[in-house]
Amino acid sequence: MEDVVGIKTYITSHEGINGIFKESPEDFYVEEVADLKFGDGDWVVLKVKKVNWDTLNFVRVLSNRLRISQKRISYAGTKDKRAVSVQNFALKIKSEDELERLRNLSIKDAEIEIVGRTNRPIQLGDLKGNVFKVVVRKAKNVENIPLIESELRAKGTPNFFGLQRFGSIRFVTHEVGKFILKRDYETAFWIYVAKPFEGESEEARRVREILWNTRDIKFGLKELPKYLRYERTLLQKLREGKSEKDALLSLPENLKMMFVHAYQSYVFNNVLSDRIEEFGSLKVVERGDWVDFVNLNDHYTFREDFVNVHGLNFRRVKFLIDRRLCALAIPLPGYETVLGDDWTSERIRFYLERDGIDLKDFKHEYKEFSSKGSFRVADILIEHTNFKYEIKGDVTFNFYLPKGCYATILLREFVKKPLF
Template sequence: MKLKSTHEDFRVEEITSVRPTGGSHALYRLTKAGLGTPEAIAEVLSHWNIERRRISYGGLKDRHASTLQHFSIAHGPKTGFTDRSMQVEYLGQVHRPFDAKDIQANRFEIRLRKIAKKDVEQLDRNADWLKHFGAINYFDDQRFGSIGQSGELIGMHWCKLNYERALYIAMAEPNPHDRPRESEQKEILRNTWGQWEKCKEMLDRSHRRSIVTYLLDHPVDFKRALALVRLDLRSIYIAAFQSWIWNRWLSALIDRFNEQQTQRRLPSKSGPLSLPQLLTADQQSRWKSQWRTTLPLPSARQHEWPEGTLETLESVVAELGLAVRELRLKFPRDTFFSRGQREVLLFANGFESTWESSDPSSDPNSESVDWKLAFELPRGAYATMIIRQLFLDSIENGPESGPDEGPEENLETGAEDGPGIPL
């Protein structure tokens, strides 16, 4: 089975109730394909020669998709433009910046290609099961794109005050999503780390080189050097760490629910994630009554926890060499762990599915078909998590992706992480 064979196989539309009513912020609609949101925003800034601090958007959308989203610019141009793989349309003026709170939902239209006909009946049953009991609302792998070769989390080192290691991972560690030029710049950093004058001479002009310039004057002040990393990237690193802990916490709680039964595991960059075993009527009843709830995003700022869950969280965090009270950043003040709640269960609203021939002009006796899905998800949820749980027990190796998944979804609670985003 192929996921994202083409950009048109994965369509995402951001749904918002924001309408132009006047104000100092220009509102735009961004339609793109084959381009991540950070790269698209960089194109906008360059095209209009605008400072980054003036632009605001609510979600980060997959580069391997056809996507529609919104952004605003303080005192922005009252016009649009078309450039390469993107189109910007001016919608009018609004009174405040567009942000994540303005996203009501995301609408997905997905085509899954070349599914064996023998799997159709089981997949239809799986879809009915998820409609009834829900998928587990884990953060999917796109959230953890900043996890590089070492497998270490930048946010973990930041909380432990290991500023140099956090900075090294952010700036120099190889990542499979890096573009060729990014890989070259990171190799220079690895080979000249600590030799800041030589490093500066070899690097391209960039935000990365500006940080090296600071280290040239302050050779061991990694704490403040880390604070010079772009704010949007720093926020992404901490969101990835917080999401990693949330995933491990929920997985451990589901293990408790499953008790001694054979575990169903979903592979993940945050480790194998448990799924519920609902084999009896009693289990199904308990699941529906107890698990339609939320779990808070873990941080030292959170002081109230669902009954019976804190001990499990403490155990997860202890494995990292931390305590829950240490899930905070002492510096800088503009980067912090988010507060909020995330639904444990994920329901695809308005779920529709149809089966079609993989190639209408091909042999009608073909053994494969395409599956077209359409549904809405709340802000911060992952369509790929729905798909992976649909296929977990149906096809031996699960869905085969098209191009490398890369980052996806939205910054507040389902963020695209930062692989391949130049510093």
Template sequence: MSEIEQQAPALPEGDAQPKQAFPLDFNFLYGKPTSKGVYKQRCEDFIVQEDLGFELTGEGEHVCLWVQKIGENTQYLARQLAKFAGIQARDVSYAGLKDRQGDTWQWFSLQIPGKITPDFSLFESPGVTIHKVIRHNKKIKTGALAGNYFSITLRDITDKQAVEEALLKVKKGVPNYFGEQRFGHGGHNVSAAQTMFTGRKIKDRFKRGMYLSAARSYLFNQVVSARISDELYLNPMLGDCVQFVSNRSFFPLPDLEASTLDRLASREICLTAPLWGAGELTSEQDAKHYEQEKLKGYEDLQAGLAKNGLKQQRRPLLLVADKLSSRWLDEQTVCIDFYLPSGCYATSLLRELIQ
């Protein structure tokens, strides 16, 4: 279970109830897997290492810690580090939450201006090891990383051949879904967002942000799932908003000529779906009409996101894992290594491999 799922609070009794359910049965690109299997049986089955994508300066008012944590909550550890350093919890930052049930490596930054760096070799917490201490001139902000390296072990596999065949397919890409952990159990976080949009006040900034992200992510997943169902996942429509893979800038397709299709096939550009917010969709013509049609029935979520200050953005439809490799430890156990850009979910790849 991810930290996001653990922290999703239940709606208090007496609050307005959501008007609809939000199922998480998004379509599979290669069909529902036939093999069963499990992961996260042990912390060492789910190893994640952050890739900041930049070098730390070695000087500045922020002390950065390269931390390995096993079976520990990111936010709890941040508070423990603040207490040890004698600073406020708000002065500890990190690029993102990491799963508690796993062996995860991530950077924390502590703002300690004009002070001697604490001796972090004296810091003690079960399952936590601080491997590096280095200063930097800026704090590590949420989302400030290039990506993550994963090493995930799948156990109790019932059909080795089916998994091997699926591994060959997923190398070509998988739907770039937001993981189910973002939505909470049974889509609770989306329901909570809907209730918030009808007037319920959420004072906790973390919960409010979590609900907004869940609603936005749900609309994105709906469009991606629909394009799979309609066999439009790899086939562009006139006006589709595409993104340069190298720099993430995007533009609507003015035509469907052979040269445009070649750019898509070579992954110079890629198809996208909307991250909903205020303003007009950046897709045009056929693609714009398609996205509007597929999101009918979710007007309250769209309006709520726009009212809360989110802007129209885009996200690639396809997630292509880098450096993907696998090795079988025995007939029922396989270890998969790969790299994903920031904001992408390992579970989106795993759901195409096993039930």
């Protein structure tokens, strides 16, 4: 399953502990570490501990219960549904009646606490990272855990984009993004709506397979399960005479932005897999590579101050990598990305050319489908995560990760199987 999104290898060599992941929501606890400034303002900040709630659905229910627009609810990032998650929300409250409703609000499986006020919405930049407590049940080979940890400290901890980046059950978001970049909206549309994928319910898979082969809009609207509301909405647009492009453009902005971002993530994962296969370590850098630096405060973060490695700074970069104050980074391709003749650039060029994509294609006429490109750190740096584990029949892992890093990706090296 993972190789579909470019995750093709492990960096550690020891056998994994296998085990059962997320047997219950309580087996996966995640709590945000955010830098929030409290004071006066129209935005009321909530700290919410929720069980078995995904963020987008919780926001929908919250807005309905308070009778306010979802646009007046802000947060720093999404959390998985099958988990216990502690997350901050900022709500723009405009009246005493709304504030009173908020004070009296009760939502099933959610503990809601008003923690202060602020003068602006919560943004992604407010998030430093997340603290995790994860239980893996019925583990085997637990004596390998310290050996795997030692390897990760020596070789690096791959910072792949997790499967969640590419969809909830059908990991096709990057394929949609690829065809949007190619301006082939018809193919992008039908991949999103109808391409069958292993792991989906038998009912949904059967309907998608027929729809994929027939492109029968009437059949799709009749047979697709009601919970596939975006797919049904897109088919309805076609039924109304809209084009595939116009139908895709009707989707919510945050969903439209995910398509091209997922394709960038797919290229990144492939290049990172190849890097591990080629070098065997993420601590090895060459001239032409890119790196980022570490802030070590209460919780470590990456500076997002990406520097190209060249003759003048090579020894300094090597010194900082050896001391775990610097980490290899890989470009996420976009229209401002400059590719050289270094190893990483050649691999990025290979995957783009294979898919028929040019860097200029990322400058899309619709901003939701456009990206100038950026970078992502390739090594999580496990030595800064406060990584701990406890073995009592089951294995409990405790650690912190900077924003954008996936707990499932860190733990897959220990478990040696997909964790989603």
